[in-house]
Amino acid sequence: MLVCPQCHSENPNNSQVCQQCQTSLTHQSCPQCGHQTPVSEPHCSKCGTFMGKLWQVILAQPMSSDQTEKSLTFDNNYLDLGQRYQIWPSQETETFKVIATTSTHTLYQGQVLDCQPLEQSTLPTLVNQVSDLLKESEEEDPTLLWEQMGIPAHAFPYLTLKDLTPVVPEVYDAWTAWTVNETEVILLPDRTHWQTIPDLVIHQSLLTLQIIYWLNQMVTLWNSLSAINYCQSLLVEENLRLDEDQTFGLLKLYPDRPDAPPSLQQLGQLWQTWLTQGGYPCESKLASLIQRVAEGKLNQVAELRLELQDLAAEQQMTDDQENLTNTQVSPSSLDFVAEELPEFQEELLSDPLEETPTATDIANESTAVLPMELVNLTALGCTDRGRQRHHNEDYFGMNSELNIRQSNQGRIVNGRGLYLVCDGMGGHAAGEVASKMAIETLENFFAQHWQDDFPDQETILQGILLANKKLYDVNQSNASSGSGRMGTTLVLMLVDQTKVAVAHVGDSRVYCISRKKGLEQLTIDHEVGQRAIQQGIEPKLAYARPDAYQLTQALGPHDNKYIQPDIRFIDLAEDTLFLLCSDGLCDNDLVEDYWETYLLPLLKSTQSLDKTMRKLIEFANSYNGHDNITAVLVKLKIRPKVNPKDW
Structure with missing residues (x-):
């Protein structure tokens, strides 16, 4: 396939x-x-x-007395008989280099080019079969089934920790090359272009809380790796990577040596080396904590995690005391670390000999929210006539303000914006005039009424009612009535740092997309069908009415006493993408069915709003196309609110 x-x-x-x-x-x-x-x-x-599509390849070759490097030579420079995976030249002198040895195997690393990048691999199918078989039996350990299906044993650690993806790389494919001395072949995502954590800590001036964040992630992962004897993965410096969003991930898994299992003390010594090479003063509290670990005086994972979180909380409260008067600070300011690895298997996180809190336990102990700050704000809008309309009655407005300052206090980002989409009422006179007039009225209103403090609900309501009154007055002066009265829907979004306000009238929509919550529709259409559902009618019956899609609210046709906009406020806790759109785009569940394809990838820093917008509008035209199509994308990148390191 x-x-x-x-x-x-x-x-x-x-x-x-x-x-x-x-x-x-x-x-x-x-x-x-x-x-x-x-x-x-x-x-x-x-x-x-x-x-091309490159994969990282791990080769596990059985030990033998006559083993030589030539035994790793593959026919025609391909890993497989089907010649899909071509061995790719690397910058190393050798195509494959030894990365580890066990009592039974030598492990090599290299790269391969996928010559059939769209063809589905066989491993996911096999793993799904195992899952189905486990559901039908009383067995809980899939290892025996993996063996029976011919999955190489060196893929088992990755499959065991598959719930920790993307921190632990997911196996793309795996098989045994019987023609090459029964060598096991494991294909993993190529992360060699990711930056290493040691490089950042040593060569860049980092925030204290950011360093603690990464250290705590490693400690949290230690228990899971310890359960399968792969803690060595955290002691190889080049294995500790960060993607373009500074999300932590391992390059691969390294097995522990049975005769010398890794210790938490070695991890502390590694951290201490980073601080020393980076020139950090040894008298800081973080350096003192790391020294205790490096000396073996602190050797319990649970205790170290709690001390790291307490240290982060103390640093946060000290640095932000003046700015957090009205903000509740979490006793464990690194609770968000637990959310980065939400699906740890309980048996991998706990020591069978002692009761230690898991990541989930720690997260549940506190309901407070870590303060967040804005890193970047980008927005893009587009409107299209569609394939069946002769003119465009949609209109949108955007006004982003982004101020970035770099000083000895670090990088400070101040950003705010106003984003609007209006859909002139189809079939009504001068719908395009109504949508444009509403946008301009609201832009002028907030230019005057949003100077300092974030607008409250009453201010937003006043702006919307002003827009409605202007449209209504035009209708009255033109003696328009019935279908001759112009009108428009409205969706409005205000952004100030990590605060967001959303308001709407009509059936245009606002969606938000985030990694943890997925897709959320923030607005409920103001139409007859939805009103019936809110009154207790079954959705199927509610939308069987001939007037189900008739608007119950719009700007323009009626005076202000009939306008009741929905207004809500949101405090962001993670990177979030917002989509404001007219119904020409979201009709027929387009967003609900295809958000993972067109919108979710935009949370990555490398993804272009411009290219995705073009593809989204083109797809909406082919999928719907019966109405005007308008979309505004707003992406906010945020992080825990931290201050420059104060060693």
């Missing part, structure tokens, strides 16, 4: 385009020049840009 790179749906191997979204399954567009290049080619045939 071929997996579509756009919507991830499965297609037969002979498909030229995706049956779901019509994306090409034979060619891909070069990100640099836009030239169409076959997906099997690693470089753009026009500009030479590398476009």
